[in-house]
Amino acid sequence: MNYKVVLNGCSPNFSNQCSSVSAFLISSNILDREAQTLIFYNNSAAKLKLTAETPTSLLHLIEINNYEAETVLSILAELEKPNPADLYLFPGDYAGSELAVRFAYRLGGSSLAAVESLQMDQHQIKCTKGVYNGYLQGTFKLSKKPYCLSLARGILPNRDSQVIEKREAVYSDRSEERQPAYIVKRTVEKAESLDELESAKFVVAGGRGIKNKDNYLKLQTSASLLGAALGVSRPVALNGWAPLNKLIGASGAIINPEICLALAVSGSPAFFGGIEKSRKIIAINTDPQTAIVNNADVAVIDDYKAVLDELTRLIGEDKNH
Ligand SMILES: Cc1cc2nc3c(=O)[nH]c(=O)nc-3n(C[C@H](O)[C@H](O)[C@H](O)COP(=O)(O)OP(=O)(O)OC[C@H]3O[C@@H](n4cnc5c(N)ncnc54)[C@H](O)[C@@H]3O)c2cc1C
Incomplete structure (x- = not known):
């Protein structure tokens, strides 16, 4: 079963995304250094820095103007639809969960957010995640490929992670991509807190x-x-x-x-x-x-x-x- 990782290179917590995805891959026993990581970024001056901590050695860096779900989704769908991977992993932030759900819908697959670990065989995957505010552990079977998962927040870096000696990156410039006409204005609001x-x-x-x-x-x-x-x-x-x-x-x-x-x-x-x-x-x-x-x-x-x-x-x- 092959997979791809999709990361948000526009986010200030990019480094955390890399370490939690690495830890997730290691704890789920599916670390494949030859898998591909797709990175959406908007600061070309910082692009080399983005390649340093990725969980896999094959990278595709895609330059965009603004990190918007709609833009990222249409580029992803265009790149991946002809030959989708079995599994896509997204970071555990709000943007990652939104992409996982919407990308699965576009490709006719299945999605699950806030996943803590997974087991997979040729036909299905089983994911565990906290439910009822973390009081119970739920196990979910997903059977429609591609599986699009966002990770649980707070997966801690793994001490045993191996160093990748050499990474190979390809670059695409999609910074001219227009945002959809129905988006008139965007504002960012602070998350509500309990x-x-x-x-x-x-x-x-x-x-x-x-x-x-x-x-x-x-x-x-x-x-x-x-x-x-x-x-x-x-x-x-x-x-x-x-x-x-x-x-x-x-x-x-x-x-x-x-x-x-x-x-x-x-x-x-x-x-x-x-x-x-x-x-x-x-x-x-x-x-x-x-x-x-x-x-x-x-x-x-x-x-x-x-x-x-x-x-x-x-x-x-x-x-x-
Ligand atoms: C997976 C799951 C998770 C859930 N999580 C939560 C959760 O986190 N929090 C939560 O609250 N619920 C949760 N629920 C819902 C929960 O099961 C109840 O349905 C809900 O708590 C009922 O809310 P209530 O007491 O306000 O309403 P009701 O059960 O309708 O009670 C209303 C009460 O108001 C009283 N009343 C009516 N008028 C007056 C008045 N004028 N003066 C004084 N008393 C009056 C009535 O006598 C009644 O006792 C969850 C349910 C599920 C399935």
Whole structure:
């Protein structure tokens, strides 16, 4: 089974991409120094530096103007479609995962993101990756070639990696490639982080019972009056009432505050796993039978709005005295 590695030579973490791909190839026992690495780059002055740490000896350096998924994909498809490799490996960053999925779609293959290791035979590959926020290890079989995988983040360099004595590189200049007309403007935004929730001492967590985005925005005001960080259950994030970096639970933040005030959440296992390390859990829910009421240290059976309004009023009064 032959493979190719596709790296982003425009990224400041190019060196990390090389070392994590090398470590992945060694730990998966598929290191083939004769395989090819395709490198997209946009700084011709730095191109020689890019060849120094690659995981394979055969290199194809492709100069582009801007590293855009659309541009990289159309060049890749043009180069590879006539005679695709069995397997393509992409780095573990966001751009690598996007390319892996979209390239597989274009070539009619299969894809998987954040892969930690793989085993392969002539007919299929089996990949392992962390699932449920890394609490479980999942094994996935892929059967449609080409397999396009992006690697898990944080694969550490392997001490045993061998030095490559000689590398052979070919160069292509695709810097004239136009970006698609439908891209009008590009902006880069900082990735959302779960840090605020995971380090907070007091967290208010709102569930589906808050019912809409307006109420989420009101909850934001109340939480800040109380001096608490605000988190939500999955339906609140998936309905678009709150951003995804507010999600608490198995798929989001695992919090350990002094106090977690859980409002209008039922306390499903997937959510409760995210708050169970809280020192004290206080639930406010209209349903006395719901799971959170049984698992909380203190439960108030009432409409969350009435209780929250009263709480913020009392705190406001307290501050004014
Ligand atoms: C693979 C997988 C991963 C998942 N990961 C997560 C995760 O990370 N986090 C997560 O939260 N969920 C996760 N879920 C979803 C999870 O199983 C539940 O569906 C979800 O937690 C339910 O959210 P909820 O409690 O807000 O909503 P519901 O279960 O609908 O509960 C709403 C609660 O609000 C109460 N209520 C309604 N109105 C009021 C009111 N006015 N005042 C007070 N109480 C009121 C109701 O009595 C009810 O108890 C996952 C599911 C799967 C399959």
